Amino acid sequence: MNEPPVYLEPVAPSPRPASALAGLLLLVVVFVVGVSVGQSGFLAAATTTPQPTATPGLENMDLFWQALQDIRTRYVGRGELSDQTLLYGAIRGMVDSLGDTGHTTFLTPEQVKLLQDSLNQSVVGIGVTLAQRDGAIVVTSVLPDSPARDAGIQTGDVIRAVDGASVAELGLEELISRVRGEAGTSVEISLVRPSTGEALELTIVREELHVPAAAWAFVPTTHVALLRLSSFGTGSGAELQAARDAAVAGGATALILDLRSNPGGYVHEAVNVASQFLTGKTVYISEDASGARTPVTTDDAVVATDLPLAVLVDQYTASSAEIVAGAIQSAGRAPVVGETTFGTGTVLEVVDLGDGSQIRLATSRWLTPDGELIFGKGITPDEVVTLDGVYDTPVDPEALAVPDQAAALNAALDDPQLLKALELLGVSLPTREGPAPSA
Numbered sequence: 001m002n003e004p005p006v007y008l009e010p011v012a013p014s015p016r017p018a019s020a021l022a023g024l025l026l027l028v029v030v031f032v033v034g035v036s037v038g039q040s041g042f043l044a045a046a047t048t049t050p051q052p053t054a055t056p057g058l059e060n061m062d063l064f065w066q067a068l069q070d071i072r073t074r075y076v077g078r079g080e081l082s083d084q085t086l087l088y089g090a091i092r093g094m095v096d097s098l099g100d101t102g103h104t105t106f107l108t109p110e111q112v113k114l115l116q117d118s119l120n121q122s123v124v125g126i127g128v129t130l131a132q133r134d135g136a137i138v139v140t141s142v143l144p145d146s147p148a149r150d151a152g153i154q155t156g157d158v159i160r161a162v163d164g165a166s167v168a169e170l171g172l173e174e175l176i177s178r179v180r181g182e183a184g185t186s187v188e189i190s191l192v193r194p195s196t197g198e199a200l201e202l203t204i205v206r207e208e209l210h211v212p213a214a215a216w217a218f219v220p221t222t223h224v225a226l227l228r229l230s231s232f233g234t235g236s237g238a239e240l241q242a243a244r245d246a247a248v249a250g251g252a253t254a255l256i257l258d259l260r261s262n263p264g265g266y267v268h269e270a271v272n273v274a275s276q277f278l279t280g281k282t283v284y285i286s287e288d289a290s291g292a293r294t295p296v297t298t299d300d301a302v303v304a305t306d307l308p309l310a311v312l313v314d315q316y317t318a319s320s321a322e323i324v325a326g327a328i329q330s331a332g333r334a335p336v337v338g339e340t341t342f343g344t345g346t347v348l349e350v351v352d353l354g355d356g357s358q359i360r361l362a363t364s365r366w367l368t369p370d371g372e373l374i375f376g377k378g379i380t381p382d383e384v385v386t387l388d389g390v391y392d393t394p395v396d397p398e399a400l401a402v403p404d405q406a407a408a409l410n411a412a413l414d415d416p417q418l419l420k421a422l423e424l425l426g427v428s429l430p431t432r433e434g435p436a437p438s439a
Helices: 020-037 061-074 083-096 109-119 147-151 172-179 236-249 267-275 320-330 405-413 416-424
Strands: 105-107 122-125 128-133 136-142 158-162 186-193 198-205 207-210 214-218 224-229 254-258 282-288 293-297 309-313 336-338 346-352 358-367
Touching: 061 083, 083 105, 105 109, 109 172, 128 172, 136 147, 147 198, 158 172, 172 186, 214 236, 224 236, 236 267, 254 416, 267 282, 267 320, 282 320, 309 320, 309 416, 320 336, 336 416, 405 416
Parallel strands: 224 254, 254 309, 309 336
Antiparallel strands: 105 358, 122 207, 128 136, 136 158, 158 186, 186 198, 214 224, 282 293, 282 358, 346 358
């Protein structure tokens, strides 16, 4: 295929209703008919009741046209309706009926551009990644040298409002689009920090950001390199390989691959990353709509390292990041440490709708090399280590690379998942230098 399947930043999965397939078939026909008359004719067509398309199981197609006609002629706010709003609403309803919440999705042209910018690792914003978890919008990572980092936003912070509009009024996509904007403009962010209960009101100026996918640093007092991969966008695998090779050239004797808060991205980048640590192994198994399964193996053109390895994951590790963690775990290559991952498990293909909008449609499932479907379940680490929100902070390479090595050591000691990975690699750190941080 010309466009590789992609994984999107996830929203919490929900159970698939038994009626999902019937709803899909009905609304597919609705969509096709709507497009055939054009946007300007979509509502006009509702003034009469056309004959339903003769498709088995769609005998009640006239129900849709009746509902559309009533909305157009009787809705109290009908003067504010537009053809495009109702057309997009019908498509979005079709997609939502699948129950593949947060993965199969409909995107407007504006949302398509935002997603493409993210996967190309170039955005205008404040420098955070967000995910929906248990009904809350949570900061899953903060970019170094970003306006968000300068303003003091931390991983785990919960967004309450943007420019005065509460999260309850906004979906995740709308919230992200409001956080982004033109460089040099400001946005007001209201958030709460669960670890302390503190409520913060911040005004942050947006900047044009290049989002590096990979970074690395030595853990203080050791020859263990922490390799951080933040996404699977365009070129992420090459960035990680460059970081890995630089660490090896610098004298690394062991590696820790940090996939925490990584929302995923392109699946071919996942194959590349897995191939940097595995040779001649299955990365994942693709299962299509007929149930046929096809193993996808490592890329022999990528040179793998055999250095001792550990992998870090958390509850925000999703999609392509889960593919890599699952492949490494299934191969017995390295222990996986942290928390059960998010549980994304379908591969998306892009369906262009002609006006710049898209459906990102799940056309296959992926399974681990052991044949385990992880949708809604996630990957369970070999060593489960949770973080205390008050005292524990996931460390990133930027915090380890500071000139003050006492501060870097203390930052490493505040990350029990990192400490467990070091322990499994046979490495320990000296005791804390300086006073312990206050809660």
